[in-house]
Amino acid sequence: MASQPQAAGEWRGAAALVTEPPCPPAATGSRIVVRTSAGQVAGERAAGVCVFRGIPYARPPLGPLRFASPRPPEPWSGVREAVRFSPVSFQAAIPNRPVPPGSEDSLYANVFTPATTGSRPVLVYIHGGGWQAGAGSMPAYDGTRLAERGDLVVVTFNYRLGVLGFGLHEDLTDPETGHAANWGLQDQAALLRWVGDNAAAFGGNPDDITVCGTSAGGATAWQLSLLPGVRPLIRRLISISPSHTTAPGTALTPQDSRTAYAALAHRLGTTVAGLREVPAGALTDAWTQLFAPPPGDRIVSSGRWYRGPVVDGRTMPAPDHLLPTPDVPVLSVHTSTEGSFYTGPASPEPLPAPRDEAELVRAVREVLSLAEPDADDALARACAAAHRSAAREAGLPGDPRSLWTEIWGDAFFRHQIVRFADRHARAGRTPLYAMEFAHPALPPHFGTPHEATSPFLFGTHRLPQFAAAFGDGPAERRLSDVFVDTVAAFARTSAPHTAHLPEWPPYTPDRPSTLVLGGPGFAEVTRTPKLAQLDFWDAVGWSPRL
Structure with missing residues (x-):
């Protein structure tokens, strides 16, 4: 039976039961400084929560680090301002979805917290967009209300997308990690490790992390809960409207991914390894053109709709339906x-x-x-x-x-x-x-x-x-x-x-x-x-x- 309607003023969330101030006593817009594993960051109080925008959780994946596993952020001295969102990850235009200018320097997190003291549950949110679009800073994902009413530490972030984020080719093997695929999925795992290291600084409990995502984010949240390297960090899973990656519809097969990157390199007059030196715009445009024909007319038969994570045996051991079901609520x-x-x-x-x-x-x-x-x-x-x-x-x-x-x-x-x-x-x-x-x-x-x-x-x-x-x-x-x-x-x-x-x-x-x-x-x-x-x-x- 449905619950009985109540007046709007009678609806109170968990935040209504919190007795400590939602932020350190200060005027709206006041500066709030915390120390992360890489250095101090200064956020601000806004609408009853403390907000930190544009905190680096990994080194910019530029130059030789394009198609590389994410590296820890470079430490800094002094206090880094964290009041503006970072650029969105570089991405191709999608019909009916205006995209702001993107950048490869986009691996940043945003934290919304009722207070920088305490030990609250942490909710990490992974944005959707078909593995090719979107950003944690989009207006829909403003974590202010969710953090304040839910009394949660809410983390949103960017990860690499499209040709720069999801694919596989051994000529792009990272010599340090041996990974050659799914750089955007690796970014998500790096973000979770960063949250585990830094949640306490923002009033969160690093042992109480819930991973949540919608659409592509819901699918990759599920995948992360099955990865041994990050599974110990995840306490719970909220998977919203996922389309689990399965070739040929929503993923490339490994061989088709190799073929696509080789064709891309040929089209751009370089080698697969040389794709690290091609301007991002030219690389993304050529990738879009490669998949522009109707599916039956393309040089590959998979990735017919979306091109999400590719099975590589490491970052994605197998499709979700061939792996055990998650062992978290x-x-x-x-x-x-x-x-x-x-x-x-x-x-x-x-x-x-x-x-x-x-x-x-x-x-x-x-x-x-x-x-x-x-x-x-x-x-x-x-x-x-x-x-x-x-x-x-x-x-x-x-x-x-x-x-x-x-x-x-x-x-x-x-x-x-x-x-x-x-x-x-x-x-x-x-x-x-x-x-x-x-x-x-x-x-x-x-x-x-x-x-x-x-x-x-x-x-x-x-x-x-x-x-x-x-x-x-x-x-x-x-x-x-x-x-x-x-x-x-x-x-x-x-x-x-x-x-x-x-x-x-x-x-x-x-x-x-x-x-x-x-x-x-x-x-x-x-x-x-x-x-x-x-x-x-x-x-x-x-x-x-x-």
């Missing part, structure tokens, strides 16, 4: 219509929505071919028919756009998220809690798209660019507060239980229970919605096969 979150991110007006891959059955079959075949190159019209018709039948039985819309949206979301997100939860429930030794975020977007957006969670987790739905899509009334503020409280409770106790939620048991094979947050009932624990839609993907052995 898990909060697994997905949205009710993940696919509407790709079929709505701000899609990063804008395509006209199908209007009739013929257009639907063609659109579905194109979606399926991203992971199954041999997908044909027969498979597309079977997929559409299965989803139409499931929609009819559930009383959901069955128009072409709605079906296409559900197929997008199931193919690359919801099917694997639910099946990974099933596997964890069967084979895992820790609890997994499942959540479906269901707050609807405002027209002309529709459904609850992929990445709709971030503005509510961080309380940044209030910003004009997000309020236009998700709203900023009392209901939305209440929803954000409850989401923050839920995540904070999990980061503190390994159970997402708060006074404002109904009883929420861990997910089990015989009781696949999911908290639906933001739907008509506001907060309801129910059998995982739309399970019937997943039968098609199971029947065709959709990858990843669990």
Whole structure:
């Protein structure tokens, strides 16, 4: 049963119970200095929390350090100002997503903390963007509200992206570490080590780190929890809307990655090792051009949609579905219509929505071919028919756009998220809690798209660019507060239980229970919605096969 509505003023998070001042007593904008492992940094008090921006967690990966494992930051003397965000990581432009000027000198962290004293849980947030875009400094990820209300130390950061961050080639082997792949994933591991060394300086407990991420960040958070080198640092995992990397859809095979980097070097008139000396803009442009043709016309057959971490046996020992399930408590979150991110007006891959059955079959075949190159019209018709039948039985819309949206979301997100939860429930030794975020977007957006969670987790739905899509009334503020409280409770106790939620048991094979947050009932624990839609993907052995 859903919890009863309360007045907005009655909703209080964990931060309301904290008795010490949220920052050292000082006026807003006052300077706050702490000592990190590399030197002193000066942040500022803002909106009730202490904020430190642009702290180096690794040496700039420039020149000979391009395609190298991250190195510890160079120590400095005196006090380094930490009041401005660093540049975003160098990245290619993506349709409908304006990108500020980027830089290879981007390996910096941002810390939001209620106080620099104490020993709070730490939440490390990994931004998404398909392993090719984004930044920890984006407005959606402002950690102020999450830190203040949740009484958490919140860390956001940048990592290397695209051709500079995710790939594999032995000619790029780092002579010091032997690594030759997934430099962005290595950055994330380095950030976690930096947090372990420095959390106490910011009022955090280095033995109480929760790793959280959305989309590509949710997938790599899962991968980090399986890496022996950083697993001891991770106490809990929050994986939001991940698309686990699997060739050919969301990763290159090792051989295809070798082929791609060799082709890139040939196109630029150099060797693979010589790619370290090519200007970043030329390198990124050439990589974009290499993957610009339709998937069937490229020189490689994998990496058909996104190009995330590549299996190298070290930084990524194997695809997630072939590795043990994480041995830490898990909060697994997905949205009710993940696919509407790709079929709505701000899609990063804008395509006209199908209007009739013929257009639907063609659109579905194109979606399926991203992971199954041999997908044909027969498979597309079977997929559409299965989803139409499931929609009819559930009383959901069955128009072409709605079906296409559900197929997008199931193919690359919801099917694997639910099946990974099933596997964890069967084979895992820790609890997994499942959540479906269901707050609807405002027209002309529709459904609850992929990445709709971030503005509510961080309380940044209030910003004009997000309020236009998700709203900023009392209901939305209440929803954000409850989401923050839920995540904070999990980061503190390994159970997402708060006074404002109904009883929420861990997910089990015989009781696949999911908290639906933001739907008509506001907060309801129910059998995982739309399970019937997943039968098609199971029947065709959709990858990843669990």
